[in-house]
Amino acid sequence: MEEHFAHNLHSFWSILLSLFFFFIYSTCSSEPDVHIVYLGHSAQHDHQLTSDLHQQLLLNVFKSEEEAAQSMIYSYTYGFSGFAAKLTSDQATTIARKEGVVSVFRSKILELHTTRSWDFMGLPLRETPDYDEAPQSPSSSTFGDDVIVGIFDSGIWPESASFQEEPGMGPIPGTWKGECISGQNFTPSTACNRKLIGARYYLTGLEQQLGPLDITPDTEYRSPRDRLGHGTHTASTAVGSIVHNASFFGLGLGTARGGAPRARLAVYKVCWNKTGDGTGKCSEADVLAAFDGALRDGVHIISASFGTSIAQLLPFFIWSADIGSFHAMQKGVTVVFSAGNYDYSPDPSTVKNVAPWSISVAASTIDRSFPTQMVFDNTVTILTVMGQSLITTQIDANLADASSHFYNGTCSRGRWNNRKAAGRVILCFSTMGLITSAEAADAVKKAGGSGLIFVEPLARQVPYVDVVPTVYVDIYQGTKILHYLGSSEWRPTVQITPTRSIVGKAPAPVVAYFSCKGPSALSPDILKPDLSAPGVNILAAWPPNTPPSQSSSDTRSVNWNFQSGTSMSCPHVTGTAALVKSVHPDWSPAAIRSALMTTASTRDTNSEHFLSGGSTKPSDPFDIGAGHLNPTKAIDPGLVYDMKASDYVVFLCNLGYTQEQIKMVVLPGTDITCPRVQTSNSNLNYPSITVSDLRTTVTIMRTVRNVGRNRNAVYFPRVISPSGVEVVIWPRSLVFSHYRDENTYYVTLNPRKRSEGRYDFGEIVWSDGFHTVRSPLTVCVNNTGDGAESMSYTNI
Ligand SMILES: *[C@@H]1O[C@H](CO)[C@@H](O)[C@H](O)[C@H]1NC(C)=O
Ligand SMILES: *[C@@H]1O[C@H](CO)[C@@H](O)[C@H](O)[C@H]1NC(C)=O
Ligand SMILES: *[C@@H]1O[C@H](CO)[C@@H](O)[C@H](O)[C@H]1NC(C)=O
Ligand SMILES: *[C@@H]1O[C@H](CO)[C@@H](O)[C@H](O)[C@H]1NC(C)=O
Secondary structure, eight states: OOHHHHHHHHHHHHHHHHHHTTOEEOOSOOSOEEEEEEOOSOOOSOHHHHHHHHHHHHHTTOSSHHHHHHHEEEEEOSSSOEEEEEEOHHHHHHHHTSTTOOEEEEOOEEEESOSOOSSSTTOOOOOOBOOSSOSOOOOOTTTTTTOEEEEEESOBOTTSGGGSOOTTOOOOOTTOOOOBOOBTTBOHHHHOOSSEEEEEEOOHHHHHHHOOOOOTTSOOOSSSBOSSSHHHHHHHHHHOOOEEEEEETTEEEEEEOOSSTTSEEEEEEOEEOOSSSSOOEEEHHHHHHHHHHHHHHTOSEEEEOEEOSSOOOSOTTSSHHHHHHHHHHHTTOEEEEEOOBOSSSOOTTOOOOOOTTSEEEEEEOOSEEOEEEEEEEOSSOEEEEEEEEOOOSOEEEEEEEHHHHBGGGOOOTTOBOHHHHTTOEEEEEOTTOOSOHHHHHHHHHHTTOOEEEEEOOTTTOOOOOOSSOEEEEOHHHHHHHHHHHHTOSSOOEEEEOOOOOEEOOSOOOOBOTTBOOOOOSSOTTSOSSOEEEEOSSEEEEOOTTSOTTSOTTOOOOOSEEEEOSHHHHHHHHHHHHHHHHHHOTTOOHHHHHHHHHHTOBOBOTTSSBOBBTTSSSBOOHHHHTTOBOOHHHHTOOSEEOOOOHHHHHHHHHHTTOOHHHHHHHSOTTOOOOOOSSOOOGGGSOOSSEEEEEEOSOEEEEEEEEEOSSOTTEEEEEEEEOOTTEEEEEESSOEEEOSTTOEEEEEEEEEEOSOOEEEEEEEEEEEEOSSOEEEEEEEEEEEOSSOOOOOOSOTTO
């Protein structure tokens, strides 16, 4: 009954794959460019032999061994087989046709999923994070001790209190094969310890692609040391040691700690301060080198808060993220990615890092806000307005309106009258989002202004650390202030009181306005993002010589900083995955992800369905996946939906990859029989259930394993049906007599309405009275067409 899926998928993918599988993702330029040649799993245990094979392949397109060796950038031989080399597109095409080559693609430049963009064409691509009480991790002091977490990011500030050894930390696990590499301002003997057990950096790919790193003005370190701050921040969120009295000038005061404070940290620096705009740049050639290194070193969890800035529409295996995480999964290593950020409200299908063998994390707010009081006085009346801010000192100044002092009525850089702005607090409207607060603050700073009141749409309202004190207000409040300014002859003064942080002000969480959304354009039958975690104003460790606002005119030095972005939510999931791994060392990446997803919550502090980005629209699975991370429950999920490499084989078969192609990427010994009839990928044993094109009755199968300690556990289902869809579950109960027993259940979905393809949402919850195992059920009924074979992926 599901064959129609197969047909559509098949025709679609066979067209795409015939174009793309042995595929050159390249421009037609004849200039050599960094290409990645991917050869699948690493067949040889002899790494020299694999390397020699790479040289041999290159010799097909170079005249001499010297030339071939010169073009070679990396040879990947541990986690998988492949290499990065400088090739013209002709050379790339020639190599792509050789036997044993899975794909050839141009190394793309990826971006960190945070940090604020200064020069982003006036478009607010805003991202910043914080945390302190964010992950409510269990207090057991041994949690995480044996787990090694690899952070792929902008490096580390090793002196931060977050990376000092916890008292009583045991010796470095014997399985660890990694190293602490020395480099500029980085001495292994002082930088590394039992907490920070490994540090490497990868730069060759980036320098080949974007030119040599300029470190003369002390803007980067040719070493694992962090210049951008992002890597220090994410590492401390994931696995930072417990540090008391952490705050940003007193704001967010509390105890900082990672989700798994006792886990070991291995740093792989792949993102660099290259363009000077505060956004880290990461080359895919370097990212794959980090995967290769981390899989050799023996990490258990990998966290990567970066990705493409565009939605992923091309097939799997021509992206570093897919390739690296696929081989990590086969080695039992969990890979956690950020879902990506966007200005304002992201469109559907903007979610990044969508491979079903990894985790993609959305961002939401935490239960904390930063009210800041402004009192305006024009000697006739007084106006009080509350905004949001991260201001740490009191300000008393005259108020000025940007439109009267800034050229052309905007606050953008270089367009103001310095004389009139000096010493004042400037009111700036950014209702169309044409300017970021970072740009406006920079302009105010340069004009000698003393503060900024930044007016923006309600949906955003995320205060950032700016180079001048900035209070964020919505349009209603902004208009009130503007009218007040115009209501009197007298120039008003404003007094801004330092921000207080308030915890417990409902409702939270709310989906962050910038968090990218599903469905996955690439495989819509797998729900992405997978889940959501705190990613707004997260307080975490920061290098003391990186300005907290990332503006070079900011002279403050801090050990903790606020940042927002899916970059910050990703390491919350990483830390929790490390906790789950330490309690259940034998669990597969799929089982760990299942535990994280099925215990996630969709309710906020008011027990209501949580909201999407400051609006009154309830969030749906495309915003938050299975829901909001719940670390305590994830350790004891009751049941898990597990998957093996052979399950992903079926997934790939269903997308139209042939057995021969799949054989190249999976480890020898994996069962690679494609089903005789292609089925829908809705049947992948994923912890969420998605049917992206429901035309007629369909039955989906799932298998769950008992991981609760109760013998004779009996689970009963509770169903919320998506609107217009009849849902029948069979059997009506699942009995597990032993730990690790498995049971299969079936969900029959029957469309009871006519619809042209609109998503509706429900859920399936299995419970034994102790555990609640919840899966979102996402269904798109599409039965008004003629039912003829047609592609369901019109957006590609
Ligand atoms: C906490 O930190 C602040 C500054 O960061 C410092 O002034 C204060 O003395 C610290 N308090 C304790 C108890 O360590
Ligand atoms: C990054 O590099 C630019 C110059 O390219 C520099 O102005 C900026 O200060 C650097 N960022 C940091 C945090 O050092
Ligand atoms: C004001 O800004 C708009 C939009 O950026 C631009 O088209 C226009 O030319 C500007 N006016 C002046 C006087 O610069
Ligand atoms: C619904 O089905 C029609 C063909 O019957 C197809 O063209 C369309 O893309 C489908 N819509 C969705 C959202 O899948």
